[in-house]
Amino acid sequence: VISSATPDATFDALMMPTNQPMIVVTTAIDDERAGCLVGFHAQCSIEPRRYALWLSKANHTFHVANSASHFGIHFLGRANHDLAELFGGSTQDEIDKFARCEWSSGTAGVPLLTRCANRMVAKRVAQFDDGGDHVCVVVEPVEVVVHRGNASRLRLSEVSDIGAGHQPDEHLA
Numbered sequence: 001v002i003s004s005a006t007p008d009a010t011f012d013a014l015m016m017p018t019n020q021p022m023i024v025v026t027t028a029i030d031d032e033r034a035g036c037l038v039g040f041h042a043q044c045s046i047e048p049r050r051y052a053l054w055l056s057k058a059n060h061t062f063h064v065a066n067s068a069s070h071f072g073i074h075f076l077g078r079a080n081h082d083l084a085e086l087f088g089g090s091t092q093d094e095i096d097k098f099a100r101c102e103w104s105s106g107t108a109g110v111p112l113l114t115r116c117a118n119r120m121v122a123k124r125v126a127q128f129d130d131g132g133d134h135v136c137v138v139v140e141p142v143e144v145v146v147h148r149g150n151a152s153r154l155r156l157s158e159v160s161d162i163g164a165g166h167q168p169d170e171h172l173a
């Protein structure tokens, strides 16, 4: 049995090998664009196809997402560490991320990151706040694009050098 000093540390040890792939979630309301790096996400229904992602209440993205209908969900490849750093290590509260990367405007104005060809635009069907520091957004795909290189995924262990632009507990302040 491997266990650590506290239940939280043991939980963290249990989660670590999951090493989830990283995505960038973007959204927009009119000219207000938002996007952040997300590690909490998974397919959550087969028929119909649905996807769940969890947004931190502390993030600029969360506040825009609350009023938005559509989301860009970009699966990062191993060549996209710089995008992970831009979207995960800085906040739109302080810089304009979209002035520092290539993007185009997609359905409902969702910013589509030019260098992330493996992606979907998805529409919110439900949102769930369990009282924790992240809120679950359930979406269904409306446009999906898969390109060569889809098997290359940038994973959590490869972005451990990035410090989040907002700490999740900031929403309590």
Ligand SMILES: Cc1cc2nc3c(=O)[nH]c(=O)nc-3n(C[C@H](O)[C@H](O)[C@H](O)COP(=O)(O)O)c2cc1C
Binding pocket: 034, 035, 036, 037, 038, 039, 040, 041, 054, 055, 056, 057, 058, 059, 060, 061, 062, 087, 088, 089, 090, 091, 092, 093, 134, 156, 159, 162, 163, 164, 165, 166, 167
């Ligand atoms: C490795 C890593 C994983 C992250 N996972 C999530 C996540 O699952 N959900 C989320 O909302 N933020 C997550 N973040 C935090 C945001 O990407 C980060 O706070 C970002 O700077 C927020 O930008 P914004 O304020 O412009 O939305 C993660 C950050 C890192 C570095």
